Amino acid sequence: MPALTVAASLAALGLLWWLAAGAWQSRALPTPVAVWRTLAAEAASGDLFYNLGATLGRVVAAYIVAMVVGTAIGTFLGLSRRADRFFNPWLVLFLNIPALVVIVLAYIWFGLNEAAAIGAVAVNKIPNVVVTMREGARAFDPAYSELASVYRFSWPDRIRHILLPQLQPYLAAASRSGIALIWKIVLVVELLGRSNGVGFQISLYFQLFDVAGILAYTLAFVAIMLAVEFMMVQPLERHATRWRRRAA
Amino acid sequence: MRPVGAAAPLEVRIAEKTFISAQGVALTALRDLAFEVPHGSFACLFGPSGCGKSTLLRILLGLDREFSGSYTLPGGQTRTAAVFQEPTLLPWRNVACNVELALPKAARKTDLDWLFEALGLAEMRTLYPSELSLGLARRVALARAFAIEPSVLFLDEPFVSLDEPTAERLRGLLMSVWSARPTTALMVTHNLREAVTLSDRIVVLTPRPARVRGVFDIRLPREHRNRQVVDDLLRAFHIKFPEQAGGGYA
Structure with a gap:
């Protein structure tokens, strides 16, 4: 009964929270009920959906940019050993740049705008996608490429029926870790330079020391x-x- | 590949094909290899294993351009079809899709029922390759090759590693779809009996570096080649090529 176990587990966590909030009564640790009331109030005013929507939009945009660019670069590096040898140090460098540095530089260089925000998030994710997709491209079976060349597949057909299906397990892996990473970085981007979204709301409630608001949005x-x-x-x-x- | 008239033969004139191994050792696979396959006829390449037959096929398929010499494919605008040693079906596409993908976009609507019917695949169209036996997968590979109505067809040991009754059935199917619309065909085989049963011409190759040792033409129509006749043809073949180890001679 995995579903029942999950429900029981979550209920236990909620109970623990409720007991702790009862023992240490403070604005810094609201009860689950208080958080729920804040959530309901934010939902009723429409703010909740507006900000969730803004953040979700940025997550989706950054995810698409990161996956498309990362897949293209990764496939290229996986297929060309020479390019891979040349660009590998760049990749290692970008993998190790902290997300915060990329975000700050993007805002300085390109201004406090939406494109800089989404671009910064994508740039943080792209090196990870490149590494995964490069492995995928290295594992291509040459028999399928030869088949495509003998039967003169068009390029769209090659991509759709030969390349992407072979990349699919790698795409799935990159997607999964991608969504998890991206939405966390999006909150930082919003906190530093946007005037809506979950990250912006959290920074607002941080200044007010309103933990119920922070938890409601999270x-x-x-x-x-x-x-x-x-x-x-x-x-x-x-x-x-x-x-x-x-x-x- | 210069464009030539529709009834032109398949002409092969390979001067040399040499592989350089990772250690820098040169290995000549083909040297002065020249032969023709008349338009609309079925030819077999027969030779000892490792003599370079598959190398030659890769050159003719345009997969290997590092050689000296030339070749001419038949047909004005060439449509090449190949049946590889492995069926090489896309495992993530079903049978019907695997066949249709070989067709140019404009021809995807063509009615292929007759082909699926002739190869006994009518019920299999929605199956994925992992659900097929090797024999069935090979049939799909044949269907794909014939679907594009090729002007030249290359087959690389398409019946290898099948049990003999299955291979025999498949040879029959190959001949029935090929006869419906004869196209210039070149098949690599180790199996002399298979070559004698199927082909109009057997091109016999020497051990590496492969040259043509001789050509064995069979003018007798295929439908008259019963077991007795095939045995006689094999005997004649061995008189003409006494030094050829008789792969498949039984």
């Missing part, structure tokens, strides 16, 4: 990201790997 956003995982990522993955599950 929990709402975690719930959305879990819903994305269960309702989009997993069904898509099941569709992409349907050919694997049927045994001979």
